[in-house]
Amino acid sequence: MDYTLNVTYITLSGLVEVHKYRYLYFLVLFTVYILIICSNSTVVYLIYIHKNLHEPMYIFIAALLVNCVFYSTSIYPKLLIDVLSEKQIISYPACLCQFFMFYSIGSSEFLLLAAMSYDRYVSICKPLQYPTIMTKTTVSIFLVLSWLVPACHIAIPAILSAETKLCNFTLKAIFCNNAIYRLQCVQSRVITIQGVVALLNLTIFPMLFIIFTYTRILIICYRSCREVRKKAAETCLPHLLVLISFSCLSAYDIAIARVESNLPKTARLIMMLQIVLYHPNPLIYGLKMKEISKHLKRLFRPAKII
Numbered sequence: 001m002d003y004t005l006n007v008t009y010i011t012l013s014g015l016v017e018v019h020k021y022r023y024l025y026f027l028v029l030f031t032v033y034i035l036i037i038c039s040n041s042t043v044v045y046l047i048y049i050h051k052n053l054h055e056p057m058y059i060f061i062a063a064l065l066v067n068c069v070f071y072s073t074s075i076y077p078k079l080l081i082d083v084l085s086e087k088q089i090i091s092y093p094a095c096l097c098q099f100f101m102f103y104s105i106g107s108s109e110f111l112l113l114a115a116m117s118y119d120r121y122v123s124i125c126k127p128l129q130y131p132t133i134m135t136k137t138t139v140s141i142f143l144v145l146s147w148l149v150p151a152c153h154i155a156i157p158a159i160l161s162a163e164t165k166l167c168n169f170t171l172k173a174i175f176c177n178n179a180i181y182r183l184q185c186v187q188s189r190v191i192t193i194q195g196v197v198a199l200l201n202l203t204i205f206p207m208l209f210i211i212f213t214y215t216r217i218l219i220i221c222y223r224s225c226r227e228v229r230k231k232a233a234e235t236c237l238p239h240l241l242v243l244i245s246f247s248c249l250s251a252y253d254i255a256i257a258r259v260e261s262n263l264p265k266t267a268r269l270i271m272m273l274q275i276v277l278y279h280p281n282p283l284i285y286g287l288k289m290k291e292i293s294k295h296l297k298r299l300f301r302p303a304k305i306i
Contacts, residue, residue: 014174074101095176107150107202114206
């Protein structure tokens with residue numbers, strides 16, 4: 001434990017052979033981070049400049065991609081500094097801040113996907129009512145709630161943890177995730193209960209709602225004509241792929257916290273890198289969404305001609 005101006009520092013011990021592979025770590029992480037920023041920003045830019053993409057579905061996609069950029073930014077800059085540093089340390093307040101950003105932004109992903117599933121449900125199952133239901137006001141409310149509700153939920157354990165006494169100062173991770181609770185001398189019952197409530201409200205209930213809406217869509221599509229089924233496949237499949245991939249990453253994060261003491265350090269690092277490196281959103285939406293794919297081809301076509 002180090003003290004500088006009475007600030008508690010936490011050692012991040014999740015990296016393997018960091019002194020030996022630091023430049024390889026940096027190169028891989030920096031490359032992935034730049035790709036995430038550029039790919040997400042490109043699709044968001046296309047949605048912004050093309051008026052035919054100013055529809056609720058594409059606005060939600062843009063919000064999801066912006067969310068991905070913030071999600072990555074909560075991890076990568078500090079991680080890049082750590083791999084080049086002699087000691088991988090972080091102040092406890094900064095660690096709690098990273099914890100708050102990581103989980104509040106990550107939880108927003110599920111709520112945005114739930115909003116997108118509702119948008120697809122209304123579009124396919126109630127097409128005549130779609131313009132009156134999915135108004136600009138409705139979309140704005142969904143976006144605000146998708147970011148505000150997780151922030152309020154995650155702020156509670158972050159604030160309570162700031163007042164909790166620590167007995168351990170080594171975090172078996174490469175960034176501040178829910179393993180910070182293992183640093184505390186006594187686990188707070190309030191934090192545990194609030195964690196269960198947050199898991200239900202931010203993950204379980206949105207996933208159940210998504211499953212319900214897509215089940216309804218599948219039933220309607222099964223009874224409808226071929227064109228309706230084609231439209232549903234084109235617009236719903238990318239959302240389902242993103243949901244499945246992000247659900248797997250969330251399961252990784254929960255598994256790491258539960259079984260970290262029983263895992264070899266290398267296996268734990270590989271699982272954490274899955275969370276950090278794997279961001280399929282721009283690839284899925286750029287290739288699977290017909291209108292976005294069309295604008296992407298137009299954007300890069302001049303470069304091929306030259």
